[in-house]
Amino acid sequence: MEKEIARVAEEIAELVGGDVDRDEIKEALEKYVRLGIDLPSARQVLLKKYGVKGVRGVGDEVELAELSGGEMSVNLLVKIVSVSKKVVRLSGGDEKEIAFGLMADRSGIRKFTAWEEFGLEEGGTYRIEGAYTKSYRGEVEVNLGNLCTVEPAPGELEDLDPSSLPRIGTPREVKIGEIVPKMGTVTVEGRVLSASEKTVTVSGAEKEIQEGVLGDETGVIRYTAWGSVRLREGGSYRIAGAYVRSWKGIPQLGIDERAEVTPLDREVDVKESTEGPTRKRISELLLKGEQYVEVTGCLIEVREGSGLLFRCPVCRRVLKESTCRVHGPQQGYPDLRVKAVVDDGYGAAQVVLNREITEKLLGMTPEEALEESERRGEVLWLEEEVRRKLQGRWFVMRGTAILDDFGPTLLPKEVEIVKGDVEEELKTLLEEIEGVVL
């Protein structure tokens, strides 16, 4: 980078002429770069500052597809695909006529807004210097402001046929089942399976929101609609510019007024059983959590902390040496749980079985476990008992799968022991795993 900066400083100094200090230019460039401005933009800003005009190498132009939405000054060579005019009210209250439309280069088509009169004509080709970009509704737009220069470039891009080009930067169109955390902004079509109003407090202010579930033939997802956005239960919609949020690795959709919500005149097909869990392999849970999932796997390891434990009567945290991390020494109440690792041949996940399930599997209540422990004078016997009874057995588990830095964790609401020849299945599993490893 340092070499690059020195090279650009040298170039600027040459272009400006004799009486400018190269170190000063270099320092200015370094400052811009530190502030996160890319080098070509910084170069452009400095050339403007020193009054150098009309300097431009072909290499300075960037392609529309490269734009990320935060550029302060870029040069483009584009053909105008469409242009219209409208009057907007500026923040100061003044009215202004602006031009907007679509522009293309060899990489694709993007939206633009021209805040000054540049005389852009449909089908015309132009060299644009000093445009800036912004992201709006998840789409990058090119802005031509008063620092921008636009010159007709007849003869350039003559053979460019915009009808064969992609429109860049519109939110990615996805099926609901494909949505994963950190996907950004998406476009989906779905049917509202349920919707209810709710009041939440955001930064001290009460807000009315709508929460619901949206489905298509690939899956379902929870959504929250903000502002004036409301979806009708049973209605089918196209939502462009919804944003993906996640809770413990489980994706959810946020829909606010920046999204374009269009009712569809057809009904979106929804996965047949939206009530039941989605069957998944554990390897699929490495990508995202699931609200309601079914996993079949072998419990390969019972972890420490399984069996009998004591919880704080105030906050339910597990006590260590009769002490709560928050509430200090406590007379805890007994509880049962199992912490384990389950493997389905495709991947491994942690699993936490709650008291209800553990009670059923062990045939024992926490009080009975406590009684037996007092008789034996120790509590670890039950962990061994859990290991003896559950380790190596196959289970069908239905519940929530969360995903965090430690990988997927299953929190089943229901567990069934798989009947059949467990030994045989284990052997097949091990063979499959070895097959994959080899």
Ligand SMILES: [Zn+2]
């Ligand atoms: Zn506590």
